[in-house]
Structures are given as structure tokens and as C-alpha cells.
Amino acid sequence: xxxxHAVLGLIAELEGASGYDLLKVFDVSLANVWTATQSQIYxxxxxxxxxxxxxxxxxxPRGRKEYAITDAGRAEMRRWxxxxxxxxxxxxxxxxxxxxxxxxxxxxxxxxxxxxSDALAGMLDELVELDERIPWKEDDLSFYGGLAIEYGKRxxxxxxxxxxxxRDEVAAxxxxx
Amino acid sequence: xxxxHAVLGLIAELEGASGYDLLKVFDVSLANVWTATQSQIYxxxxxxxxxxxxxxxxxxPRGRKEYAITDAGRAEMRRWxxxxxxxxxxxxxxxxxxxxxxxxxxxxxxxxxxxxSDALAGMLDELVELDERIPWKEDDLSFYGGLAIEYGKRxxxxxxxxxxxxRDEVAAxxxxx
DNA sequence: GGTCTCATGTAACTCGTTACATGATTAA
DNA sequence: TTAATCATGTAACGAGTTACATGAGACC
Numbered sequence: 001x002x003x004x005h006a007v008l009g010l011i012a013e014l015e016g017a018s019g020y021d022l023l024k025v026f027d028v029s030l031a032n033v034w035t036a037t038q039s040q041i042y043x044x045x046x047x048x049x050x051x052x053x054x055x056x057x058x059x060x061p062r063g064r065k066e067y068a069i070t071d072a073g074r075a076e077m078r079r080w081x082x083x084x085x086x087x088x089x090x091x092x093x094x095x096x097x098x099x100x101x102x103x104x105x106x107x108x109x110x111x112x113x114x115x116x117s118d119a120l121a122g123m124l125d126e127l128v129e130l131d132e133r134i135p136w137k138e139d140d141l142s143f144y145g146g147l148a149i150e151y152g153k154r155x156x157x158x159x160x161x162x163x164x165x166x167r168d169e170v171a172a173x174x175x176x177x
Numbered sequence: 178x179x180x181x182h183a184v185l186g187l188i189a190e191l192e193g194a195s196g197y198d199l200l201k202v203f204d205v206s207l208a209n210v211w212t213a214t215q216s217q218i219y220x221x222x223x224x225x226x227x228x229x230x231x232x233x234x235x236x237x238p239r240g241r242k243e244y245a246i247t248d249a250g251r252a253e254m255r256r257w258x259x260x261x262x263x264x265x266x267x268x269x270x271x272x273x274x275x276x277x278x279x280x281x282x283x284x285x286x287x288x289x290x291x292x293x294s295d296a297l298a299g300m301l302d303e304l305v306e307l308d309e310r311i312p313w314k315e316d317d318l319s320f321y322g323g324l325a326i327e328y329g330k331r332x333x334x335x336x337x338x339x340x341x342x343x344r345d346e347v348a349a350x351x352x353x354x
Numbered sequence: 355g356g357t358c359t360c361a362t363g364t365a366a367c368t369c370g371t372t373a374c375a376t377g378a379t380t381a382a
Numbered sequence: 383t384t385a386a387t388c389a390t391g392t393a394a395c396g397a398g399t400t401a402c403a404t405g406a407g408a409c410c
Contacts, residue, residue, distance in 0.1 A: 002270050003397075009277035020361050033272045037399060042363060062361050062406045074280075081281045081289070086270040088300070093179050093263040095210045095325060100186040102321050103251075104258045109321075112258070123265070143350065144279050144286075147343045148272060151336075158335045159328075166324045173320065180369075197389050214371060219391060239378045239389050268398095 005080045006034050007044045011054050012069045012077055019045050019065070028130070029145050032152035048073070098166070106174035110167055117163035124156035182257045183211050184221045188231050189246045189254055196222050196242070205307070206322045209329035225250070275343070283351035287344055294340035301333035 010022050010030075017025075019042045026036045045067060048054045053073035058066040069077075094116060101109035131149050187199050187207075194202075196219045203213045222244060225231045230250035235243040246254075271293060278286035308326050 001397090002268075002273055005277075006273055009280065012277075012280055018361075019363095023361095030273075030276065032267055033269050033276060035266055035268060035398095038362090039364075039400085040398065042361095046363090060361090063363095064361060077277065077280055081274060081277060082285060086274055088271065089212055089268075090209055091179075091212060091266075091268070092210050094265065095328060096179055096183055096207075097258060097263055098328075099207065099210060099321050099325055100182075100190075100254065100258060103186065103189055103254055108259060144276050147346065148276050150343075151272060151275075151339050154335050154339055155332075158331050162328050162331055166327075169324065178369090195389075196391095200389095212370095215390090216372085216392075217370065219389095223391090237389090240391095241389060 002034060003036055003040060003044055004048065005077065006030065006036065007041060008048055008053055008069065008073055008077055011048075011067050012074065015068050016057060016066045018060070018067070029149065032127070032155075033148050101170070106170055110170045110174070113163050113167035113170060117160050117167065120156050120160035120163060124153065124160060127152050127156060179211060180213055180217060180221055181225065182254065183207065183213065184218060185225055185230055185246065185250055185254055188225075188244045189251065192245055193234060193243045195237070195244070206326065209304070209332075210325050278347070283347055287347045287351070290340050290344035290347060294337050294344065297333050297337035297340060301330060301337060304329050304333060 006026075007022060010025055011017060014021065014025070019038075022041050022045075023038055026034070026041065030036075045054070045065075049056065049067070052070060053076055054067045054069050056065050057068035060066060097112070101112060104112070127149065131146075131153065183203075184199060187202055188194060191198065191202070196215075199218050199222075200215055203211070203218065207213075222231070222242075226233065226244070229247060230253055231244045231246050233242050234245035237243060274289070278289060281289070304326065308323075308330065
């Protein structure tokens with residue numbers, strides 16, 4: 001139940017946030033780490049409130065609901081961080097396709113790998129820009145969010161370099177043996 | 178519908194494979210890229226056969242069904258590789274937790290990061306061993322599978338190094354300012 | 355007055371996980 | 383003979399996606 005803890009953890013850090021606020025956080029910094037849709041977030045906020053882990057602390061204009069974490073919620077967050085082990089489930093569509101590039105022919109495979117390294121270079125640029133735009137290290141969320149952004153940058157770099165290397169391997173195999 | 182194409186692609190490469198055979202491929206080489214459970218695989222094989230993309234080519238002992246791809250299946254595979262763009266959906270539980278390590282205190286955060294770099298070093302060892310055990314480059318699946326394994330190794334290395342770096346950042350922040 | 359952003363919610367569907375259930379064949 | 387491996391299938395549930403639906407407030 002990772003989404004549950006993502007939402008709960010954000011409410012803990014961002015007291016007074018609404019579902020709409022969380023949605024923006026998911027789109028920007030958390031996107032590198034966990035994606036969520038609008039309907040998921042609102043649904044989970046409702047369930048967390050029903051279970052007493054968060055509560056509606058205030059209501060604003062346009063039906064806005066501002067949430068705050070409860071003691072039970074803080075305890076659950078600590079339990080999740082310290083008493084559960086994360087799962088390393090990999091599900092990576094671009095990399096899955098690589099597995100089958102042989103079925104499209106070597107020339108097409110090389111072109112697809114080129115397109116991927118370009119896409120990755122673009123995503124890396126976006127992250128670097130984001131990293132420079134946000135004032136890190138001010139508070140805990142920023143500090144740990146900064147660690148996650150650094151991870152995102154390393155990830156994109158590694159992957160871009162891999163795509164370039166793989167492209168050369170495919171080209172060499174096509175030309176040579 | 179990535180699982181569908183993962184199963185379809187494997188049947189294309191491994192003519193005569195059964196659901197049970199695919200299950201092993203998913204557990205070993207494909208695990209770095211796409212995970213699937215037994216019930217998903219059998220379900221998808223049934224649906225692919227219903228849709229005419231694969232067919233039961235032979236039946237073996239113990240109810241074994243050996244599948245073969247059809248022309249419609251090969252066309253669908255080509256279409257998927259060349260006419261669709263992959264999605265970069267990241268959903269990474271260990272990294273999500275990092276986002277909230279501040280809520281457990283700096284000492285606990287450092288310990289959690291230590292545990293993670295150890296786990297990653299172990300997974301890297303497993304991949305290196307796998308890489309040495311399997312005879313790559315013999316056929317297309319092995320060649321492209323080898324590219325994916327190289328990716329897996331780079332991924333683990335990057336991640337292990339990141340965890341060590343992050344641990345030092347947390348320790349420095351805790352000691353210093 | 356019109357458009358943009360803020361703001362929430364639900365319904366239908368697909369995908370993924372866990373657990374159960376069953377049985378044949380092989381090798382020690 | 384008994385344990386391991388091979389082999390398939392389904393049922394219930396939980397998680398994630400897409401689309402629809404609605405409306406209030408802010409800005410120009």
C-alpha cells in the first residue's frame with residue numbers, strides 16, 4: 001500500500017495541504033519516484049480520514065479541504081518506515097521493448113535506441129532545471145526530496161549512457177559477425 | 178498493455194514454450210524489466226489465443242500446452258515496437274520511502290540507507306552471476322536480453338552508489354548544521 | 355462576460371496480487 | 383513410496399487508469 005503512505009507522508013510534511021496541492025507535488029517532485037492520478041489521491045484521502053490517520057483541519061473556498069495528520073497517522077508512518085521492507089518491483093516499459101528489438105530488425109532497433117537516448121537527454125535537462133529552480137535543504141521535505149532528485153538525475157544519466165552504448169552494440173553486431 | 182506484449186514477444190522468440198516455461202523466463206532474465214505472476218501469464222496466454230495472436234501448437238504431458246505465434250501476432254508485435262511510444266512510469270517503493278526518511282529521524286534514516294546499499298550490492302552480485310552463467314549473444318533473445326542485463330547491472334551500481342552518497346549527506350547534515 | 359485555475363468527486367474498467375485448488379510425471 | 387518438479391487454472395480482492403461530471407472563485 002505505497003500510495004497510502006505517499007499521501008499520508010505528504011500530509012505529515014505539508015500540514016494544511018489539500019488534495020489539489022498534493023496533486024501538484026505528485027506531478028513535480030514525486031513524479032520521479034511514485035506516480036498517482038487525481039482520482040487515486042482523492043480516494044485515498046477519504047479512506048485515510050475514515051481510518052483516522054488524517055483529519056479535515058479546515059475548509060476553504062470552493063469546497064477546499066485542508067488535511068492534518070493525526071497521532072495515529074504519525075505512528076503508522078513510523079511503522080511503515082522502520083518495520084516494513086520495501087519491494088523492488090521493476091516494471092519498465094522502454095526496457096521491456098529492448099528485449100524484443102530483434103523482432104523489428106537491427107536497423108530499426110538502432111533507430112529506436114537513438115530515439116530513446118534523445119528522450120532521456122531531454123528528461124535529464126528537465127530535472128536539472130527543476131533542481132536549480134527549487135530551493136533545497138531548507139526543510140526536511142526539501143532535503144530528502146533533494147536526495148530523490150539527485151537520484152533521478154543519476155538515473156537519467158545512467159540510462160542515457162546505456163542507450164548510447166546499446167545502440168553501438170547493435171550497430172556493431174549488424175555490421176560485423 | 179505491456180504484459181500482453183511481453184508474453185506475445187516471448188512466444189515469438191521461444192516457439193513451443195508453455196506457460197510454465199515463460200514463468201521461468203519472467204523469474205530469471207525478464208525480472209529486471211517486467212515482473213509477472215503465474216496467474217497473469219496463464220490468463221494472458223488464454224486471451225492471446227482467443228484473439229488469434231498465438232495458437233496451441235502442441236500438447237504435451239501433464240496438460241502442457243505449447244504455443245506458437247501467428248501471423249497476426251507477429252504483425253501486432255511489430256506494430257507495438259514501431260508505432261507506439263513507451264511510457265516512463267516510475268513507481269519505486271524504496272525511493273519513495275527516502276522522501277519521508279526525515280519523519281524517522283536522521284539516525285534511523287542513515288541506518289535505512291545503509292541497509293539499502295547492502296541490499297543493492299547483493300542484488301548486483303546476483304546479476305553478475307547470472308550474466309556469467311548465461312551464454313549471451315547466441316541468438317536474438319540472448320543478445321537483446323544481454324543488453325537488458327547490462328542495464329540491470331548499471332542500474333544496481335548507480336543505485337548502490339547513490340545510497341552510499343545519500344547516507345553520507347544525511348550523516349553530514351546530522352553532525353553539522 | 356468569459357476564460358482560467360482551483361477544487362472535488364464518482365463510475366467503469368483494466369491490471370496486478372494472493373491464495374486456493376488440482377493433478378500428472380519423474381527421480382531418489 | 384514419497385518428495386520434488388511440472389503444469390494449469392480460477393476466485394477474490396486491491397491498485398491503477400480513463401473519463402465523466404460539476405461547480406466556485408479569480409482575473410481580465
